[in-house]
Amino acid sequence: MVGKSLKKWWPVFVLPTFAAFIIGFLWPFIWGIYLSFCKFTTVKDVVWVGLANYKKIMIGGDFSHAFWLTVVFAFVSSILINVLAFSIALALTKGFKGTNAFRTVFFMPNLIGGIVLGYIWQTLLNGLLSMWGQPLLKLSATNGFIGMIVLLLWQQIGYMMIIYVAGLNNVSPDLIEAAQIDGATASQILFKIKIPMIMPSVTICTFLTLTNGFKMFDQNLSLTGGDPGKKSQLLALNIYDTFYGRSGPQWKGIGQAKAVVFFVLVVVIALIQLRSTSSKEVQA
Template sequence: MEKSIKKYWPLFLLPTLAAFAIGFIFPFLWGIFLSFHKFTTISKTTFVGLDNYIKVFQDSTFTSAFWFTAKFTIVSTILINIIAFAIALALTRGLKGTNIFRTVFFLPNLIGGIVLGYIWQILLNGLLSAWGKSLLALNATYGFWGLIVLMCWQQIGYMMIIYIAGLQNVPTDLIEAARIDGATSSQILFKIKVPMVMPSVTICTFLTLTNSFKLFDQNLSLTAGEPAKQSMMLAYNIYDTFYARSGPQWKGIGQAKAVVFFLFVVVISLLQLHFTRSKEVQA
């Protein structure tokens, strides 16, 4: 029986591979194909070469969205990881009610992104209002920090759980030996704990970096790109180009933006993984 299962194990992979090919690989390759065409429907296309890609970088809304997204990603990644690690550090020191705190911090991650966006829109509309209109729609800076607050509130609890798992795996005898040798708390933190939890740092940085860079639903529900598309992020800019602009040329440009966006995310993620993995302690 065991030998027959080993012999036919590829058959067990076929359903998953078929679903992956149909749901991801084929649409991805077809999307790359369409990025070189002008079209209104996928059955009626006109080849335009690199024209769509040239127009991508000539579109001021795309470059504006890129820099807005880049600033947002840097700030949110730093804040989320620092705060999540600090909370994880506090909750691994045997405090009373630790499990309750972990649950409370993790709960926002269970709420859908677009729902969170509307919740925070209501909250911030009540706190920040001028002339009867939300400041989120009047000033891109308020929209930027509104998105930062929303992202931190949603992601910190999830990253905290990962950091707690990493801190709990730090050998206690190593910390005790350092204390016997006279190491201070800050020395134990930066010389032992931080290097030992670098695998957790790699995971959390990767997740926050990619989640921040490809943020869409929260951007749509919280600011909708206002004012004048100044708070529009890349994913929302692609959606706006593809669906909100009329004319066959915009479909191809929107598809080209999606390909460029994919390359941005892949390159940035690989660079981050290379950097943080190089800092990990080798067992």
């Protein structure tokens, strides 16, 4: 009876969520793509300009700088976060006392909001660097880049560590015991058994860290604000600055075009990453 009722009434339950999805996501997304080909200040004074906004993106140097800085930032942060998170997870699955406390401590930074986290680290780094008479935001863009890397590592390592701990705990002890009986070394067990067996965890963590690196906005805004001279400005902040920080109807269209390019970039890289890591997963 329950199954028949579900088959009969499932549209009633699905419709509200589906309607919310269309109203809150799908329609704004389609409308946003259309606006990227227009010049406007509000949605009531839209003027079609074709590919003019995309041409201005390619000419403007601020977008290309933010683009390559974001690519480098996303890949560097992703590699460092995953290597460190896996190393910590490996240490915390050795069975020594106090591992739950360590897991909690490492995970806690992930609970802090990005804006708050950025201001906390701004205070810490400025206080540290001011010992040499130079606060963070008055230094080169390289120092701002390193500051953002440190911030993101501190925030996300604990979350990825939890995922790796779950993956390592699911590795069959029989496989490890059999390898030890056959004379496998610790490094061979790690690279030939543990890492291949936790590739689903690697896929998830790599996807999360890459996309988080590309989408990072609030930490960038609060930590450096793009200073000095917008040289530490990542793509999300660059789009925000173009859309809201400049006057004139042409800038909103350019900002919208940047957002579309940004979306395509993140989707393409995420799909490539998912395909490359998923292909290495081992069926248990």
